[in-house]
Amino acid sequence: MNLTQYVDQLRQELAVAAEAGGDEARALAERLTAPLESAARLTLLNALSAAADEITADLAPGSVDVRLRGLDPEFVVTAPPAAEPFDARAEYAALMAARPEPPQPPPPPAAPDAADDGGTARINLRLPAHVKARVEEAASRDGLSVNAWLVRAVSAAVDQPDGRTAPAADRREARRSGNGFTGWVR
Structure with missing residues (x-):
C-alpha cells in the first residue's frame, strides 16, 4: 500500500x-x-x-x-482453515470403537443330547413374524439352527435354580441394566 x-x-x-x-x-x-x-x-x-x-x-x-x-x-x-464436513458415520464408528465391550452373559447351557433323555418330542410353535425373524437372526449369530437355538433357549429358561422362570419384572430389569446407548450422536 x-x-x-x-x-x-x-x-x-x-x-x-x-x-x-x-x-x-x-x-x-x-x-x-x-x-x-x-x-x-x-x-x-x-x-x-x-x-x-x-x-x-x-x-x-x-x-x-x-x-x-x-x-x-x-x-x-x-485465511482460516476450511472446516471439514461432518461425517456422522465416521463419528459413530469412532465412538463405537472407543466404547468398551459390555460383559457378555454366560452362554446358556447346551441342549441335552437325545441319548440323555431317551427321545425327543415334537411340538408346533406359532410365533409372530417379527419374533420369528429375531429368533432366526439370533440362531444365525450363534451358528445354530433355529431348532437348536430354541432348544437351548427353552432349556435355559426352565433350568432356573428354583425351577421357575424369572418373573416378567425381573426380565425387564435385566434388559434395562445393559450398557447400551440409543439415540443420535453428533
Whole structure:
C-alpha cells in the first residue's frame, strides 16, 4: 500500500490552511512539512496496524498482519482453515470403537443330547413374524439352527435354580441394566 499519496494530500491541506494565515504562516508550514512527513507515515502505520488487529479478532482463527517493506506497508492475510464436513458415520464408528465391550452373559447351557433323555418330542410353535425373524437372526449369530437355538433357549429358561422362570419384572430389569446407548450422536 502506497502511503505517499496520503502524505502528499496532508501536505497540500497544510499549505491551503497556511495560505489563510499570510506569508509568515506559509513559511512556517513549509518548514514543518519535512519533519511532519515521517510523523504522518508513523501515524498512518499505527492506524493500519490497529485496523488489522480488529479484523484479525473478527477473522479468528485466520489473521491479518501489516508488514513494512521500505516506506510502504503490506498486508498479509492468513485465511482460516476450511472446516471439514461432518461425517456422522465416521463419528459413530469412532465412538463405537472407543466404547468398551459390555460383559457378555454366560452362554446358556447346551441342549441335552437325545441319548440323555431317551427321545425327543415334537411340538408346533406359532410365533409372530417379527419374533420369528429375531429368533432366526439370533440362531444365525450363534451358528445354530433355529431348532437348536430354541432348544437351548427353552432349556435355559426352565433350568432356573428354583425351577421357575424369572418373573416378567425381573426380565425387564435385566434388559434395562445393559450398557447400551440409543439415540443420535453428533
